[in-house]
Amino acid sequence: MSRPQIVWLRRDLRLADQPAFQAAGSAGPVIPVYVLDDERPGSRQMGGASRWWLHRSLAAMDAELRRHDARLILRKGDVVDQLVRLMDETGAACVHAVRHYEPWWIKAEADLAKRVSLRLYDGNYLVPPGRLKTGGGTAFKIFTPFYKALLNDGGPRSPVAEGNLAFADAWPESDWLDDWKLLPSSPDWAGGLRQAWQCGEAAAQAQLADFHDRAKDYEEARNLPSVEGSSRLSPHLHFGEISPAQAWHALEGMRGEGIESFRRELVWRDYAQNLVWQRPDYPERPYRPEFEGFPWRDPKGDDRAAADLLAWKAGQTGYPIVDAGMRQLWQTGWMHNRVRMIAASFLIKHLLIDWREGERWFWDTLVDADYGNNGANWQWVAGSGADANMFVRIMAPLSQSSKFEAADYIRRWVPELASLGDAVIHDPESRPSGYPPRLIGHREARERALAAWQVVKSS
Ligand SMILES: Cc1cc2nc3c(=O)[nH]c(=O)nc-3n(C[C@H](O)[C@H](O)[C@H](O)COP(=O)(O)OP(=O)(O)OC[C@H]3O[C@@H](n4cnc5c(N)ncnc54)[C@H](O)[C@@H]3O)c2cc1C
Structure with a gap:
């Protein structure tokens, strides 16, 4: 035996x-x-x-x-x-x-x-972190060559079915799950999470099957917050209820931009982990050293910055798309990717608050909070990462909101604005009662951010 x-x-x-x-x-x-x-x-x-x-x-x-x-x-x-x-x-x-x-x-x-x-x-990854190497034999720092190398390597291995498992017939003592008190009780803030999610391997497979039918439209639909265009697999992938190889190969035989684009996003997940593999504290400090001295507004020493940070967390910035995203996050533990970028950019560049404050808030509130993905994406938005959006490219939340047709999304998550029409909802001139004024105007914020950047550049 x-x-x-x-x-x-x-x-x-x-x-x-x-x-x-x-x-x-x-x-x-x-x-x-x-x-x-x-x-x-x-x-x-x-x-x-x-x-x-x-x-x-x-x-x-x-x-x-x-x-x-x-x-x-x-x-x-x-x-x-x-x-x-x-x-x-x-x-x-x-x-x-x-x-x-x-x-x-x-x-x-x-x-x-x-x-x-x-x-x-x-x-847990398409390819084990560290396995893919540049021509010079070093680990990849930039996404696109990493992605190409992964494809050239033949992509991920095929998934393996469950097989016949033999389990023990004598069992050691186990704790009771309820005793761990992982669920919130007073207050119970998880009502929205319960409504939004089914957890576990069977639920992950059902979510993948649902996405299978929508995958061909992914390329365009993924950017529209009002539409269910992405897979919503991120918490399932994070907890390993499904493997990325299963997600990749589920679309086998399908062709088109949507399929390629979805697989490319799965590779971003590998890429993020590849960065953490190279620098384990990647989510804790800027990859680019010039950002160490960035003149952030410090919520610990500046009451106005502290109030701005609180308003951002609560979805009370006066920018409808940012507020919709932050409230979606609070209520469901998830936020649409395009809106994550806008909300993160707003914190970093409009409010001039260190990306690590945002990273920590997401760490606490996201059901897909992931050491690699969260850190890599916050640094990407900040411009301080290995392969990053430049700091001086400042997203304009109001035009992003109309460009990506976020009107229905805003109506859903910011009910104070629900009666406004598509033409005005992104940037309402008169504020319905209960909806706050903007924390700062876009032009003023932009100028302040660029001035702060000059300090870093000239040092
Ligand atoms: C500031 C910020 C913070 C983020 N924090 C996290 C996080 O903690 N955990 C997390 O899983 N994702 C994070 N993301 C990436 C992305 O927003 C989510 O993975 C995506 O929104 C999840 O939705 P989905 O499953 O429908 O994605 P889909 O668009 O269907 O993509 C499929 C899968 O690919 C992976 N993926 C997609 N986009 C990215 C990306 N940009 N980087 C890395 N992997 C990606 C995810 O595992 C996702 O489930 C963050 C993005 C930003 C801008």
Whole structure:
């Protein structure tokens, strides 16, 4: 009789195309384990919206495992200590896990490997970070050559089906998920999240199937906030309820701009992780050193900046498209990509507040909050990243709003403006009662931002 095998789960909460399950299953009866470790990530403990998603995803995983007469073992505490203890309790031979690249996970994997037999597998990215190299043998810093190299490499491997898994028949003790208190209670702010999302592997597959029918229109529709044009797979991909290879290959045989463009976005996810792989603190400090001395307005020392930051978070800036996005984020844990760019640009360039303040707010409020994607995109907007939009290209929120036909989106998320017509809603001259004046005019903000940039440039 072969010894049990532990599958250590993190952001890979699926059974299909999950190499740790496959490898463990062929070695012996499997015991799937999730350890909640709030210490190792330090200041990168999961935010509120992520914790909400995690609860639902773990519950879905456990329900699915019970259909196989198995279960998900939950433990809390230092992940290495907990896994070592579980090995002792169960007599397991080995821990199998999908490799993760956040710095705290790299450290945990190294610590665990010193104490038990640990096997790591690639599976959460199209191509393992660091594998693709430039002609000079270095890692890629710029997106387009990275993308081309990935295509030239043959694209991602084909996904692997779930297969026949044999699970253990004796189970160690498990915590109760409810005891972890991942869901908010007083106040319960998650009503909008419950309405917006179904979590877990089956829900991710259903979302992918739904997108399949819309994929051919993706290229244009993805930019229109009023339309359901993108896949909305991001939290499922973040928690690994679906693998990017599954998303990529689901469109096999389909042709057209929409398909190419969707796959290209999946490659942005790989690219972001590739940056974190090269510089693990990428989301914590500007990649371009000249930004270290940027004269940001500091909400800690300047009351006006503090009030502006609060207004931005609450969707009360007086710019309808920004406010719609920030309220969509607060209510559903997600924001349309085009609006994320506009809202982020507004914080950084109109309000002249350090991108890291915005990154932190998104970290807490997004259900897809992702160390690589969030940091890379905030730095892209700020202009401080490896491959970034230039700082001096300042997005005009009002013309972006009309160009991308955001009227219905604004009506939905800013009800004070719901009665306004398409021609005026992007920039209402007279403010309906309850809707705030603009925090700052566009021209004034632009001039202030460019002046701040001059300080950096001349230093
Ligand atoms: C300031 C800012 C912060 C962001 N923070 C995050 C974050 O924390 N987590 C996150 O997953 N995405 C983040 N994004 C990227 C993007 O907005 C979301 O991935 C996308 O909106 C998710 O919706 P979707 O699944 O419908 O995307 P689709 O358009 O359907 O794209 C498919 C998948 O490709 C990936 N993807 C798409 N665009 C990007 C991108 N620009 N960078 C990296 N991957 C991408 C995502 O995994 C996405 O699910 C951020 C963008 C900005 C501008």
